[in-house]
Amino acid sequence: MFTEGAQNVKVCASVCQKRQKGVFVLCVPSIGVFLLATIIIKKEGMRLYSIVHTAAVHGIDSCLISVEADISNGMPVFDLTGMLAKEVKESKERVRTAMKNCGFSLPAKRITVNLFPADIKKEGSGYDLPIATAILRGMNQISDYYLKDSIFVGELSLNGTINHVNGMLSIVSEAQKAGFRRCFVPKHDEKEGALIHGIQTIGVRNLLELVTYLNKEKSRSEYSKNQEIFISSSNPIIEHENSYNSEKESDLSGLSREDDQREDIDFSEINGQYIAKRACEIAAAGRHNLLFIGPPGSGKTMMAKRIPTILPALTIEESLEISKIYSVLGLIQPDHPLIARRPFRMPHHSITSQALIGGGTIPKPGEVSLAHHGILFLDELTEFDNRTLEMLRQPLEDKQVIISRMNGSFCYPAGFQLTAAMNPCRCGYYPDRSRCSCSPREVSHYLNRISQPLLDRMDLCVEASEVSYQDIKSEGSGESSKEIRKRVEAAHEIQKERYQTMRYHFNSDLDIKGLKKFCRLTKEGEKLMETAFTQLHLSARGYHRILKVSRTIADLEGKEDIQVNHLKEAVFYRTVDKKFWEG
C-alpha cells in the first residue's frame, strides 16, 4: 500500500507540473516521505495523461470505474494501481503484448495506470481494453473525441483480439443510466449490450479495429506527428480489418422472442391428474408455492416442468431483469441474448447452500435468483440438505437475497415461485400398506427432514397419484397449455389492476394488512373457515395461506368476492401438517 500511495503522489505531482513546466519539490509529510519529482516537459502540446471510463459488475448491477494512464520520463516501468485483484494485475502483461502485436510498442518510459475509485476491489477481466485505450491515448495514438462519453469493456488476447466479458447487460445499462452515449464492447457481447435502449453499443473484434474507429472522426494528420515514436515497423499478426460495426440503434425487435415455437412440452400430454393440474393452474395464477406429494413415477416432475408453459409471457422489463442475472454469470447465448422464456431451474438435491442462495468469495447469484420470475423446482425435496432448505425461508418471504461480504453487500432479486416434489415416505408408497413396509417411525422420520416452517410456506399441496392404465392409454385428452394460459393471464390481469398502486404484485405477496383488505369473506365463508380452523387444526399461517389461495381461485373465475366453494377448494389444497400425518 505504501509504495502504491507513493506512486500515486508522484504521478499526481507530475501531472500537475506538466502544465506549469518547471522543477518542483513536493513534500508529503502525511506518509512520512519526501519525494523529489523532477519533470521536464520536452514536447509542448503533447498530453501524456489520459482518462478512460469503464464499468464493472457489482452484484447484478454495475459501478463505474475510471482508468487513468500517465506516461512520464524515468525508468521504463509499467505500473498498475487501485486495489486490484490478481486477474487485473495480470492485465499488464496482456495489454503490453496485445499492443505490441497490434503494432503499438510501449515507449521506454514510466507508465502508470490507476483505476479509481480505489476503494472498490477491481475484479474480472474487462479492464484490459480500457487500460489499453488509456495508454494508447497517453501515447497519443488515438483521438480523444469519443473517450469522454464512452465506456470501454473487454478482455484482450495476446494477439489483440477482444474477448467476451460477463455481465455486459448490467454494464451497458449502468452506462446508459450514467449518461454515457456509447459502449465499446467485445463483438461477442454486442447483441447483449444492444438490448439496452438509449445507448449505442459498438462491438469490436480487436484492438486495431478499435483504434481505427476512434480515429475516424479526425484526420490522421493531426496526431500522426508523434506516431513514429511509438509505432514499431513490423505488424506481424494482425491483418487490418477496417470493417467496423455500423452505428445501428439498439433495438429489441430484431431479437427473436420466440415463445410459442419453442414450447416442445405441453400440459395436454398429461393424462388424468385433474386435481394436480388444477393446482398447477392456481399456483401459476397467483404465483403460489406448490408441493407435490406422490409415489415414484406419478408425474410430479412432468407437471412441474410444464408450469412455465402456462405462465404468461415475460414482459420486456422482466426479460431484461432476468437476462441481467444470467449475463452476470455468463449464461447468455450471444445469438439470443434476451432470456425470453420463463426460467425453470431444477437443481440437483446435492446442491450447496451457496449455489442455491448465492454466495462465494466473489458473490454470485444462486439458483433462487436464476429462477427469478420463473419456477424453482426442487425434486426429491426430502433429499436436500436440511440447512440448505432452511435458507430458502428468507428469500421466499422477501423475494430477494442480500449477501454481505467484506467488500460490500450484494442484493440479488429472487422472485421465484417454488415448486417442490417429494415422496410420502422412503419407499414412496405410504399409506398403501401392501407395498410400503416403512414403520410409522420411519415415515415420520422421513417427513421430519423438512421443517414445518418450510411446509407452512407451501401455499398449495397436492397429491400426484399413480396413473392408471386407462389414463396412459388415452391420447392427450387434457387441456392444452395455451388454454390454461389464457385463464392464468386473465387472473394476472385482475391482480395487476387490483394491486396497481400497492406494493404487492400477486396474491401470494399479500401480507396480513393486504389479506384484510382484499380477502374479505362473506358470512357463510367466515363460518366455514371457523369450522375448518377448529376441525382441521389449522395454524394461523395455514389459515392465511388458504385465504390467499382462495383469492386466486376467485380471480381465476373472475369473481369479485371469495365464495364458499373457493374457500373449500383452497382448504383442499392446504399444506400437510406433520402432526396429522399418522396412521
Add this chain to the structure above:
Amino acid sequence: MNYSLWLGTIPGIGRKKIKKLREYLGSSKNIYHVSEKDIDRLTFLTEKDKEALKSSRTEQCLEEKERFLKEHSISFVTQEMEEYPKRLIPLEDAPYLIYYKGRLPREDMPSIAMIGARNSTPYGEAAAREFSWYFSKHGIQIISGMARGIDGASQMSAIKAGGQSFGVLGSGIEVCYPAENITLYQKLKEQGGILSEYAPMTKPSPGYFPLRNRIISGLSDVVLVVEAKERSGSLITVEYALEQGKEVFAIPGRINDVASKGCNHLIFEGAGMADTPERILEAMGWKNAEKGEEKQNRTKVRLEKNEMMVYSCLGLVPTGLEKIIGETKLPPSEILQILVQLQMQGIIRELSKNQYIIEGGYEIR
C-alpha cells in the same frame, strides 16, 4: 412396614426364587425374620443371592423403597396381598410383585386384551378403534401393551369412549415407551391403569416384551388379535393365552393382505372369528351390557346424494383421489368440495395428502 415389597425387590431374586422361598419359609414376614443360618441352608440360592437377602434386611432399606414409590405415586401389589388380581393367581409364572399407577383391573368387569402389530395398517387401526369403542361402551376393560400401532389405537379409542383401559409395560413404570404415547400414558393413569413387573426405572429391553405378554393375556378373559403378520409378537401372547385357557379371537383380513396373514391363520387354526364386536359378546355370553346405549352414542349424519356417493367410495383402506373420480364419475371440482365438507364434518380423515379413510362412530344415512 410391608415385607412383601422387600421380598419383591431384592436384587437377583426373581419370581422363581421368591416362589421357592415362600414354599420353604412361608410368608415374606417369616423370610424377613428367619435366621441367617436358615438362609445358608437354602441350596437353590447362590452365595450372592444369600448375601443380598441378608444385607437388605434392614428397616432403613425398606423405608427407602416405600418412600421412593410414594414420591413417584407408584402403587404396588404382591401375591401376598388381597388386591392381587384374581385372574393372575392361577398362572404358573405369575409375577410376585406388580407396580402400578392408576388402578388395577376390576374383577367384576369383563376384560379383553386387544393386541396386534406395531407396524399397523390404517385398516387395522380403524378396526382397533371401532372394536375398542364398542367394548368400552359395553363396560369391557381393554388390556394392551401401550405400544405403537394397534395397542395404542385400541387404548386411545377406549379412553375417548370413556372406558377403562390398562397398559402393561415392558419397561419400568416410570418410563413411557414409546415416547410418542405420552398422552396415552397420562390418560391411562386417570381412566384405568399402567402396570409393570419391572423396577420403576427399568429401561425397555427386547427381552422384556414377550414376558409381559403373559400378564396381558393373564389379566383378560378374551384375547383379540386385531392385526398380525405371519410371524408376529402377538402370536406369543396367543400362545400364553392358550396355555392359560383364555378365549382367542382374531379379526379377519383380506386373503392377500400380508398384514392380516397371522389373523387369518389363527382363525384357520380355530380361533374365534371376530368380524363384529358383537360376535365376541355373544360367544362369551356377556349379554348384560345394554345394547341401546351404543347406538345412541353414534352421531347421526345425513348426507346428500353426491356426498353419499363419495363417502361410499371410502373405507378403512386409504383411498386416493383418482379412484374416487373414477368410481363416482363426478366432476373433480365437485369431489374436492365434497371431500372438504366431509372432513369438516369429521366423518372422514385425510391420512396423508389426498388419501382418505372414514372415521368410526358415525351413523351415515
